[in-house]
Amino acid sequence: MAFFTENPITNTDKIFIRLRNDIVEGRIIAGSKLSEPDLSTKFDISRAVIREAINRLEACHLIERKANIGARVVPLTHEGLIELYQVRESLEGMAARLAAKNMNDQEIESLTGLLETQFDAVWSEETYYQDAGDVDFHYRIILGSKNNQLISVLINEIYHLVRMYRVQLGMSGPRVTTAFEEHKNIAQAISNRDAQLAEMLMRRHIVYTRKSLENKLDS
DSSP: OOOOOSSOOSHHHHHHHHHHHHHHTTSSOTTOBOOHHHHHHHHTOOHHHHHHHHHHHHHTTSEEEETTTEEEEOOOOHHHHHHHHHHHHHHHHHHHHHHHHHOOHHHHHHHHHHHHHHHHHHHHSSBOOOOSGGGOHHHHHHHHTOOHHHHIIIIIISHHHHHHHHHHHOOBTHHHHHHHHHHHHHHHHHHTTOHHHHHHHHHHHHHHHHHHHHHHHHO
């Protein structure tokens, strides 16, 4: 089963990853229209490549198509946030439960080590930013579930939409340290092979994060 690639091979891969990163990080503004001719000119590449990249962005829910508008970046909305985080709460809770059962000792040690590397940044900065992929605590747990159907939904379909909300709305103030502590508690539950506790802590963590992001949308 293929997960998202960070090692572009084709021109379509390169354009897809460039556009995906620009959308997630807000360089292409949420809600804005994507024009195939304009992007073709900007990147000096065929419209067929642009079209395929946009189709892939639509598949991971970063792009939507509207009648009489065409392709546009999804807007960041309360409704979208709530629906997305309801899915996250359920599925990532399941992923944490399965990870407590299925991650091997080396993977758990690596997960704990990841948090140790992030400790200084969390306590010295006002933000808690995690890059995509293997340096993302949540990504590690999703893969650790060892359930390919679950991984496909959480990584291939909604991972970067989740990141779009997380990156653009950010995490700052007291929520930085509390979120980090929640990660530590989840990792400890997984290390203890306490599947039920790991799921409960993950679900609670995602609810708290959703409420924090809702406050950011309000402001």
